Amino acid sequence: MGDKAQGRKILVVAELRGETIHPVTFELLGKSREIVEHTGGEVYSVVFGSSIDKAKASELIHYGADRVFLFKDPVFSVLNPMLYAYNLVKLCREEKPDIILMGATCFGRSLGPRVAAALKTGLTADCIDLRIDENGELIQVRPAFVGNILAHIKTKTKPVMSTVRYRVMKAREKDESRSGLIIEKTAEKLFQDRIRLVGEAVPKRLNITDAEIIVAGGRGLGSAEGFKLLGELASLLGGVVGSSRPPVDDGWIRKEHQVGYSGSIVKPRLYIACGISGSPQHLFGMKDAETIVAINSDPSAPIFRVADYGIVGDLYQVIPLMIKEIKARRSSVG
Ligand SMILES: Cc1cc2nc3c(=O)[nH]c(=O)nc-3n(C[C@H](O)[C@H](O)[C@H](O)COP(=O)(O)OP(=O)(O)OC[C@H]3O[C@@H](n4cnc5c(N)ncnc54)[C@H](O)[C@@H]3O)c2cc1C
Structure with missing residues (x-):
């Protein structure tokens, strides 16, 4: 990571479920704001979708992003991790974030390692907390050894990448008066024909995390x-x-x-x-x-x-x- 005085650029990768932004994204934006309030810097977010419009993308600003990169293209109607990863890696090379965060969901777990490998950096998966030390370095907290200890991890390689569990962090209250920049990006349409959607499986698994x-x-x-x-x-x-x-x-x-x-x-x-x-x-x-x-x-x-x-x-x-x-x-x- 750069000098503390230069602040941090944090990129939160937004996750869409249909037309809705998954709440883990808002939790990550909340944590990112907390970090930049300490270190200085800016919170970026990126969202990929086939029908997401600027109004929807501005929700990311209301929850804490300063800048949103919007990739709207029909190719993103199919969750093709290769295509998402290619565009995300390209964006990271252009914008050079210090920290990249995504949910430890199926989406993040599938995308994170591909992006980390392409950027030749480390990835701390399944974090339950993120902290900043006295030097402004990110400490990633995750259970280790079958949950018997809590490991505090500092990544040497840059950017620092983490996937973070859903519901371990607090989203900020939605603030519709927050303003920010939405930057429309053009998608590179590689690997489109490698994955074809043949139907959607209705999950049979219990979703206890969202239960009321x-x-x-x-x-x-x-x-x-x-x-x-x-x-x-x-x-x-x-x-x-x-x-x-x-x-x-x-x-x-x-x-x-x-x-x-x-x-x-x-x-x-x-x-x-x-x-x-x-x-x-x-x-x-x-x-x-x-x-x-x-x-x-x-x-x-x-x-x-x-x-x-x-x-x-x-x-x-x-x-x-x-x-x-x-x-x-x-x-x-x-
Ligand atoms: C690394 C690690 C990770 C762990 N992760 C988890 C985890 O994710 N989740 C988790 O739950 N635990 C976890 N544990 C285990 C945890 O330490 C406890 O052992 C466990 O939570 C105890 O479960 P319990 O309350 O059901 O059982 P107990 O502690 O045995 O409590 C049973 C309770 O039932 C009451 N009781 C008995 N009979 C009745 C009755 N007829 N009517 C009403 N009350 C009755 C008793 O008074 C008692 O309070 C973990 C432990 C370790 C070391």
Whole structure:
């Protein structure tokens, strides 16, 4: 990276899902603003899309970009990583950012390594935090050794590239009064015929990260059977089932349900923790939920320290009562 006094140029690679900008992009813009407030410099963003217009691209400015490079071309209707990478590498060679950030999503994971290889630089994947040291150097924080330690990584090669997990950083409030520059770019249309879209698969996987309501169970369930009860409550509330790590380790439920440090980070409106003690590793994944309800038979369980509502009791008595009450209220309304 250059001299601290020169400031930093950070490039956030925006991700589009259909017509919508994926929120991880706004989180990365928020973090980038925080960094340049410390080091000086500018936040750039780049977006590729077949139908994205200037109005949509200006959302990136409202969330923190000073400059947006807009590649609008029908070739970007197919997510062809070679084509995206080629254009991104070209842009990076022209603009010379010090730091390049993208989401640790399928998009970022597919694009990041290609771009890093072409720019002959390193890539720190799956970061959960980014900090600046006293010299203005970027420190990338990520779990290492199967999540047993948190590695603090400084990259020697430039630009510094990181992919960052969704929901670990805070987006800034949208500020429609922010102004910035939108620069339209012409796409190089290489490799177009290498990938052909034959249809879109509807993902069967659980998307716990975006769930608004999560009913999660822990070792206190005692067996895999307990998740059936949790599933009933979750479906009544229109939510999904989550889990702490022990039920996953014991094979009671699949890994994609796991919340926490080595699982998913969630920010639902409602998180009901059933038979979960509240270890730091679990709290890491759910502490930002809007409302936390804890059901635990041990009044001294640490989960009660973060809970908005705590129920001390046996979950096998409490949850059936909740289900009964919800059903009774629904039938009296309908
Ligand atoms: C590197 C590393 C990464 C980790 N990553 C994660 C992670 O991503 N997610 C995660 O969750 N953990 C993670 N862990 C594990 C973590 O340290 C804890 O061991 C784990 O969170 C404990 O899960 P638990 O709360 O379900 O179980 P316990 O701590 O055993 O708690 C069970 C709770 O259930 C209560 N209980 C028992 N019976 C009932 C009942 N009938 N009704 C009501 N309450 C009852 C008990 O009072 C107790 O509080 C990680 C650990 C390490 C070392």
